Amino acid sequence: MIAGRVGFFSPQGFDPKSVGTLLGWWDATDSATITTVSGAVSQWNDKSSSGYNLTQGTAANRPGTGTLNGKTCLTFNGTTQSMTRTPGASGLSATFFVVCKANSVTSRNNVAFATGIASPGQAQFAAGYNSAASFVGSSRAGSIVGIAGGAANTSTAILGAVVSSTVISSFRRNGVSYTTTGANAIQGNSSGISVGCALTNSSPASLWDGSICEILWYSGSLSAGSISSVETYLAAKWGVTL
């Protein structure tokens, strides 16, 4: 009985579908969700019931695979590689989590995950924004509304989270919430989903240089308890210190 309770509360026993309304779930450790062609990833399937499978039909733009914390992840070169799906989900309010590791951080934007396109707006998690080499969540019309304290780094895996509604937003890094700046809430839109890049007028831009491990995307703003559950699960799985 005790063993059963331990299992129930174990981060590895946590089911991401057990909290909120799951819009999308991309898990690089699940080999059944990944299709490769000549060693490169042509499709990464959504494990939620939404069917938001990510694809890359251009050979030169397909990410590869690598390992992080002993588990399979996708690797992006920051120059050509990304995966996208259009259209995305309707509804502007959402919470997403992304586990990633940057290979480089420059002053240019370096987007791991984004919902929507740049115009009218998108919610994204990125390393670097213009002259600010920080991990950031940013939003529509180019306004950065969440900036993590301190410089982005390449030494460890990062668990980024963006929690948005039409009236309030917050940005989290490794379980710590950061005060947002700017007047706008972080909002995505239904124009598309992109991993390893942002979408600017439906074209990939701001390509990610590094690894992307797992992404969970929920409808609406998750409660503090649910956020904690998801972060605990992802951190334990990918070796992130909260």
Next chain:
Amino acid sequence: MKFFIVNAAAYEPLRAAVDTAAGYPDGETQTMWNPLQVAPIAADGRVLLALPDEIATRPAVVPAVQASIAVGDTHEITEAAYRELLPPEPEAT
């Protein structure tokens, strides 16, 4: 990675020749590299092309690119030059 700059008029014929040699489109792959409409364009109108090594060394790619270089339509450039020539990213991202 290999980096090139291609005369605009030669870009799509080069891509088409490579796709034909590779048998694209097939069931999983539409094209070898970006079509012109989504490719980065340098300020002088030429098209920037970056190819992962695994792509740049494919049998369908090497002879076509070499032939394009031979006639002066394509030039191999350094990564630093490629990055210098990339157009600025839109502010909205």
